[in-house]
Amino acid sequence: MPNCRICGGATTEYVDFGRQPLSDAFVKPDQVNDEFFFRLAVAMCESCTMVQLVEEVPRDAMFHEDYPYQSSGSSVMRKHFELVARHFLDTELTDDDPFVVEVGCNDGIMLKAVSEAGVRHLGVEPSGAVGEMARSKGVKVRTAFFEEETAREVAETEGRANVIYAANTICHIPYLDSILRGADALLKPGGVFVFEDPYFGEIVERTSFDQVYDEHFYFFTARSVRAMAQRFGFDLVDVKRLPVHGGEVRYTLARQGERTPTAAVAELLAQEEERKLADPATIEAFGASTRKIRDDLVALLEKLKAEGKRVVAYGATAKSATVANYCGLGPELVEFVSDTTPAKQHRLTPGTHIPVRPPEAFREDYPDYALLFAWNHAEEIMANERGFREAGGQWILYVPEVSVV
């Protein structure tokens, strides 16, 4: 077993999802023989309790010119990030020369509002095509991976930042030692490093095992984030639970001694302790619930197939690569996946090769059942697709358990 990526401690493996493809590598029909596979498995550090993947996928294999995920595809997320921008503009970005750096700005969903407010900003984003979309919204973008060297360069050329912010990106980065040294080099005195990512407590609570895929290298808790922060000269000074993407936490780090931790930090730490979130038995139970969902979902889909029902999936999420490959769901069980993202359409899902089609294909000829891969956007999607249920269709959910609604 590899040692902990954060503290070097011994790790123990708990859940094995087997051979998996890159979750966002939607394949052209003539490229099905060139796919990259790795072993997806989750371990926990016996020392600092950081939950992490056992195998690391090279970053350039995941984040490159054609990385297809566009943050602005959800209206709920557009609203969420507008509020994030507004919050920073009102609180942290109020000195004479405010400057905010966003790590993984994607298509500019958050920085657009900062740019419109005329505040100095920089997005650091390695994926070329989405970075270009941000530029077209007036956002300043550096096409690069954020790491210590990038942070030092930005500090030299642009000056230091009041805020470094990242959403759904820090948990994607195995080399967090470099990120935290970079944050120290780039932040002004009194500055904060703020990041929000799926919360391990919520993943366990909902058995949302599909949050585990190549890009999600870490699964944070307040306890593991605080231990990591302290290792690199920071304090965890605030935490906030967020309802988006199936339950996240926003962590705020400041240099040691610069800010007093809020009561919310102690509260979340106590809650985690009480729930025994870092106990091996808790992660083992999560593994057992995961296997039950897999067995129930496969049984349901095979029964529907035997009854001659049509099943289509909704949302070609990165998460669904784990579900489809772990459960062995191919085009014989799921006719196609409906998705609004142009860069995913007319391709095949990684590993299992289910065709991805635009939502019009779904609406033209409703199936009997829709397997909701994008369950984290359930409210938005079910509202937009009201017609499906009115026509007698039913949704299949698999988190927190398999159900038909």
Ligand code: SAM
């Ligand atoms: N922040 C957006 C959001 O929350 O919707 C995008 C999240 S997306 C899942 C992760 C983004 O992080 C991708 O656009 C990817 O290219 C970027 N990324 C990955 N590694 C990075 C790194 N080292 N520095 C900056 N961005 C990175």
Ligand code: TMP
């Ligand atoms: P995410 O769970 O990583 O945000 O990915 C959501 C996927 O679902 C993304 O490929 C876009 C797609 N999607 C739709 O097809 N229709 C929708 O209404 C929404 C909100 C997302």
Ligand code: ZN
């Ligand atoms: Zn560790």
